[in-house]
Amino acid sequence: MQYIDNIIFVLILGFAGWFFSKNVKKLIRNIKLGKPLNRFDRPADRWNTMFRVALGQGKMGVRPIPAILHGFVYVGFLLINIEVMEILIDGIFGTHRVLSFLGGFYTGMIGFFEFLAFMVLVSCIIFLIRRNIVKVKRFLNPEMKGWPKSDANYILYMEVAFMVALLMMNGADAALQKLGAEGYTQTGSFLMSGWLTEPLLSGLSESTLIIIERVCWWFHIIGILFFLNYLYYSKHLHIILAFPNTYFSKLEPKGEFNNLQSVTNEVKLMMDPNADPFAAPAEGTEMADPGTFGAKDIFDLNQVQLLNAYTCTECGRCTSECPANITGKKLSPRKIMMDTRDRLEDVSKIIDEKGKWEDDGKKLVHDYISAEELWACTTCNACTQACPVNIDPLSIIVDLRRYLVMEESAAPQELNLMMANIENNSAPWQFNQQDRLNWAKD
Incomplete structure (x- = not known):
């Protein structure tokens, strides 16, 4: 019974x-549902990016507080996870403060x-106050209502509860040491619980x-183990995914x-004077499927983009x-990013229920x-610059x-006019090719 x-x-x-x-x-x-993308080039640069941005929190300093x-x-x-490791050892082997043999160093640690x-x-x-009392504007967008x-808030409540439990545990432990309770190794009072929680427990x-x-x-x-498994269902999955996400992030210039x-293959075919675009495939081979131009669903995105969706911290920067x-x-x-992740999860549920992907329409x-959201983008890259995890x-x-333009021909009228001008006049403006150099006559 003593080992129960x-x-x-x-x-x-x-x-x-x-x-x-x-x-x-x-x-x-789920991430592998996307198209493979080779991001294993330039390993030195990738490790440097990961250590600087993920481990070193290099992009957080833009907003100092x-x-x-x-x-x-x-x-x-x-660092507190080091103490958690001690708790795990104690729980498995029935010890108590197994690292206490380190003496004064242990107490200081x-x-x-x-x-x-x-x-x-x-x-x-403070974060709870900012979100729920001060109500910082970027936490009030429509997409942040409901579960997000x-x-x-759940994450912040959990972290508060875990820290209070840790300080109460140490305060009670120190009080038991003073009473000479059996099994409680003498380590002395601790820095914070010695004045914060231990006095509250005196006299008990x-x-x-x-x-x-x-x-x-x-x-x-148990709370930490619950938190570990809650991560998958939470925006705090970035605690783990920030590291691979920054490693596989784009190294080329943002505007490229x-x-x-x-x-590219079609353009090369059109520019090859010896190519026959109507030629039948060679005997024994099949016509290559050109695939979808652009992306209409998560299957058309690449794996790094799907990793991005799961890594999103929903910070709103x-x-x-x-x-x-x-x-x-x-x-x-x-x-x-949140919509992409929601779609991924909906696809995942269908795969879990039916054992394979079946189109849900x-x-x-x-x-x-929506197309309105997509065409509002100016492609300025401010979002990618601001993201703390790349x-x-x-x-x-x-x-x-790209899918809207090349598969659905659903570009806004302004873009359709520009593209027609480029096709007919070799310029985005609506004038005759013979008039292109009129500006240089004088």
Whole structure:
């Protein structure tokens, strides 16, 4: 019976690990629904980008106050996990503060973790105030109503609860040490809980303190395991995906557009004087499928674009910098990413239910993202510049617009006129080719 706690803990840990791995497999499967894209070139530049942007938070400093607060949450998340590792070892083997043999260094280390936990607590409370009381404008866009707003608040509530549990656990532990309770290794009071939570617990009986310490211990570790598995359903998936997303991000200049290979092949065919565009395929071969021009659904996007959709933090920096959105247009780059992810998840549910993809009669363009949104984009790249994890909404917008133009012939009248002028006059303006050099006569 003395090992029942350890058995329960191992079962919970095993279930959490299994469920997390199941969601990771689903995530990888969903991203692979997109077209392969070779982004393994220039590895040195890619590692540098990942360390600078994801690990070093290099693009957060544009807004200093949120950057500092997010920095505490980020560093706290990374380092407090060292104490979580100790809790996992204690839970599996039935030990208590297994690293306490480090003596004074251990006490100082836990004190530093507590300082980070306190700053995470303060930062999360400020974030809640910014979202729900101050109501920062970029958190009030239409796409942030409902689940996205609740999701952001749930995460902050959880982080506040975890940090309070950690400080209460350590405060009760220190109080039990002073009472000489059996099994509680002497480490001394800790930096933050020594004055924040330990005094609140003074005067309580040993049995009450043990209950508080154990409840907080279980709540903290089970809460973290729950949080780990909640990530897949949350915008906080960027905690994990920010690293691969920045590694595979675009290294070419932001204003450089890619050429569609299918269009390039057609142009080469037209320019080849020896080519016969009406020639039948050679015997034993089939006519190559040119595929879709542009993208109408997530299957036409590439895997990095789908990774972008899952990585979106919904912070709204892209939308707050978008000139189209600022001037009242319908376009919101954040919504483009959220709609792409929603479509991915809807496709994923069909695959899960039926074992394979079966067309549901919907597509990303029109059913999730409207043509009005797409044509409002000025292709200025402000959104990609503003994104703290190098997400590229513009690449999705351009691919969807390519589909509208080349597959549906659904470009706005202004663009149709320009393209007709280029075709007929070799210039975007509506005048005769013979008049093109009139401006130089004098």
